[in-house]
Amino acid sequence: MDTLGFLGPLGTHSEAAALHLNSFLDEPRELMGFPAIFQALLAVEEAQVKGALVPVENSLEGSVNITLDTLSASDAFAVTLELIWGVRNELMVKYPQSEIRSVISHAQPLSQCRAYLKAHCPHAKLVAVSSTAEAARLVAESRPADGCVAICTARAGELYGLFPVAKDIQDTMANCTRFFLVERAGANPPALRFCKEPVPEKMLVILQIDGKRAGSLCEVLQEFASRGVNMVRIESRPARTEFGAYIFFFELEVKDKEQLAASIAAVREKSIWLRTLGAFPVLTAANLKGASLWSSL
Structure with missing residues (x-):
């Protein structure tokens, strides 16, 4: 059986998203957790797993930089599917009657739940750890006098025997994370149970x-605009070669394939280097309230 990597341990939002995706794959994969996103992608590069589902952007906190940096550092990768996953954070305790002294979670959920924490735990210490599942484990091992609570998934709470104090405590119900299914270069989008040949929506x-030359970015953007290629997202990251050098990430809408190919060919001529990671479908998870199965680009 093929293997699907994710950011572990068990009980993380990444595992929940991987379980959801696996339920739609025509050929479900064995799930394998990794302690870091870089390690999950390295396993793809070294062919230890067929693919890895990794977070790339949160709607509240922005880009996941390690994902972007790792994708840009190797030509071994292809993005074969995007999953938009609705994030649901819960406040979990081991001792329901204890005073809340510290709130433990990953840094992103702590930030995503600022309004709730300000209103209900204004004097609690906020403790950032490696994952929401690790937060649940630490709370499960705490003593009543510690007053520890975790912000985590419902599954993490169940795994570690915790009790929910409050559900959906994120600042907005529109909170979601985009995941990329990353496989080896040349891979095609996976067959889904409801659609054997998914239609690519983005590239x-x-x-x-050369960022030192005036107008170089404008020229690149013009190549897309003049051919009617819609840019869904643009992001820049340091090239890690010298100060002031940047790498750009373009997510392009796939409609007119000929114009898309022509624009990429023209941009390649204006670039120091250019790499395409493939065209892929976009799947919206069912737990996004009011959302359809497919995105609506």
């Missing part, structure tokens, strides 16, 4: 241009 292009 990821990574490139570096």
Whole structure:
């Protein structure tokens, strides 16, 4: 059986998203947790797993930089599917009657739940750990006098014997995380149970241009705009070669394939290097309230 990597341990939002995706794959995969996103992607690069589902952006906190940096550092990767996952955070305790002295979670949920924490736990110490599942484990091992609570998934609470104090404590119900299914270069989008041949909606292009030359980015953008290619997202990251050098990530809408190919060919001529990571479908998870199965680009 093929293997699907994710950011572990058990009980994380990444595991929940991987379980959800696996339920739609025509050929479900064995799930394998990794302690870090980099290690999950390295396992793909070294062919230890067929693919890895990794977070790339949260709607409240922005880009997941380690994912972008790792994708840009190797030509071994392809993005074969995007999953938009609705994030649901719960406040979990081991001792329901204890005074809340510290709130433990990953840094992103702590930030995503600022309004709730300000209103209900204004004097509690906020403790950031490696994952929401690790927060649940620490709370499960705490003593009543510690007054520890965790912000985590419902599954993490169940795994560690915790009790929910409050559900959906994120600042907005629109909170969601985009995940990329990353496989080896040349891989095609996986067959889904409801659609054997998913229709590609987006393409990821990574490139570096000469940022010291005035107008170089504008010229690249014009190549897309003049051919009617819609840019869904643009992001820049340091090239890690010298100060002031940047790599750009373009997510492009796939409609007119000929114009898309022509624009990429033209941009390649204006780039120091350019890499396409494939065209892929976009799947919206069912737990996004009011959302359809497919995205609506």
